[in-house]
Amino acid sequence: MPAGELSAERRRRLLEVAAREFAARGYEQASLNAIIREASMRKSSFYHFVGSKAALFDAVVREAMTELAHLLDIPAAEDLAGPHFWARVTRLVTDVLAVAARGDWLADVGRLFYLPDAPVEHSPVMSEVLRSIGSWVRQALTGGRACGAVRDDMPMSSQIALVSSIVRCLDEWSLQHLHEYRDVERDEVTRMQIDALRRLLGP
Structure with a gap:
């Protein structure tokens, strides 16, 4: 448009x-x-x-992703590496979900990625967003492995599949339920989710 x-x-x-x-x-x-x-x-x-x-x-997807990029300070994946890897990941996820919890149109757009009939194959914009997210996750895991924050004793492809599945599950649940929590409660739930992921991926 x-x-x-x-x-x-x-x-x-x-x-x-x-x-x-x-x-x-x-x-x-x-x-x-x-x-x-x-x-x-x-x-x-x-x-x-x-x-x-x-x-x-x-x-809809293009406009929302552009707005989200302006609202959030999304770090380059390689910038996550270092002693504060998991703290930075937690901060990013907390910020993303705080935006979604506002209940405005960005939350609606987030739910589009989990529609049973989401037209991924026929939506160039959604396909590109998903490719970009996948690339970011791969780079973040590479940096996490290099700095010792993420275990490196399993195949990268397996690790990416694990992270993608878990993050998708947690994100979909969060979009459906986090508006039910107050800000402090929402942040605590988010930290618990990231802690569970850390226990799976940590060395």
Whole structure:
């Protein structure tokens, strides 16, 4: 969805409404008519400016990832290495989940990655986000192994698979439940989650 064709306010409204609809109903069942109606757009305007459900989905994910990058101080994976490896990982995860716990549209977008019908194969933007996350995890583990914070006696591919599965499980649970906790409680739950991961990966 090219910037400048819609006003910033109308564009933002459309993306927020779409994120909520996709998160609530899934990709296939999400209603473009409902999105267009709630965003107060005409169908002709939607198809002119956006074009399709797939293009809208990609626009939602792209905009959210851009906003998240501005809100968070995400370290380069190699910068995690050192004596404070796990403290830095904990801080990053805590910050990410604090943003999600606000309950705004970023939390809705986070849930899109766990939809049973998430169109990963047909969404260039989501595919690229997942590739970037995977690359970051690999680099972070490499740095953690090099500094002794992460065990190095198991194959890297196995370790990546383990981390990816656990982080996906914890992230999906957090997006569903962490809004139920106060800030202090949420941070404590996050620390316990990271501590469990540390016990699995630590030397």
